[in-house]
Amino acid sequence: MSETIITVTASTDTHHSPERATVQLALGFEGPERQPVFEKTRQLHAETSESLRALHDPIADAVTRWSADQVSVWGQRPWSQDGAQLPPVYHATTTVRARFRDFSALATWIDSVAFRDGVTVTSVEWTLTSATHSALQAEAQKTAIVSARSKAQSYAEALGLSNLRPIAVADPGMLGDVGGAGSTMSVARFASHDLAKSGEGEPLDLTPADVVISASIEARFAATA
Known part of the structure; x- marks a missing residue:
């Protein structure tokens, strides 16, 4: 087959x-x-x-x-x-x-x-603390893999195929035929923050943006009818 x-x-x-x-x-x-x-x-x-x-x-x-x-x-x-x-x-x-x-x-x-x-x-x-960062990074990687499988499933269904078998999952660029920006699976981006004096005599108002943890992966599947 x-x-x-x-x-x-x-x-x-x-x-x-x-x-x-x-x-x-x-x-x-x-x-x-x-x-x-x-x-x-x-x-x-x-x-x-x-x-x-x-x-x-x-x-x-x-x-x-x-x-x-x-x-x-x-x-x-x-x-x-x-x-x-x-x-x-x-x-x-x-x-x-x-x-x-x-x-x-x-x-x-x-x-x-x-x-x-x-x-x-x-x-x-x-x-973030190292523990929180590691936990969020691992969760983001899992979510990216689930998203990759869902995307591959959509492709397979569009081709009239129903059975999907995972072959490989890798960091961006590691599979060799998909252009990837970066060699790590997860990259932490520290978002901007606001530092403003709220008024004369009032304490400094620090309003940090959330820390964003990103995960990117490549995955390869085999699909059959």
Whole structure:
């Protein structure tokens, strides 16, 4: 009995509210003298680190992980509009990253540091825990396989075939004859977020979008009448 080979692709998305938020700050100053610039940056770095240390303890544990391990100090001589070289300007910067599980504590902490001189909030990344991510990824993969079988069944019925037998399932591009973008079965895309000050004296209003977990697969089936 001859068989008709049907090869399909399928993908699915699943959404979940963020469980962690990683905020990154750049701390730094500039000025005409190296030592005062460095000292101001060092003091700000120490105060910011201490505020995170207070949130990272066995009882509260609002912060699950934090680091403050990058520092840069340099000088440069800018040029004026007339082409004259001006006196040197010195810069000092450090980077602080903290991962929060408590988003209310995150909003309160950002309110306390973001408007200080020398502080720049460079990013907030919204993520899931590893356990949640793995579970959602596995579920998305299963859903994609079910979708692939349904698509192949539709093709088979359109050809007047009724029996469908799975032959192979693979990551995109692995079957060799279907163009796939990417080599992994599931890719996590972290959606954008809103970071807005809700009003004078009011706490920061953090409104993260859902984290989107995507799974894409290729599948091959044999169909017979």
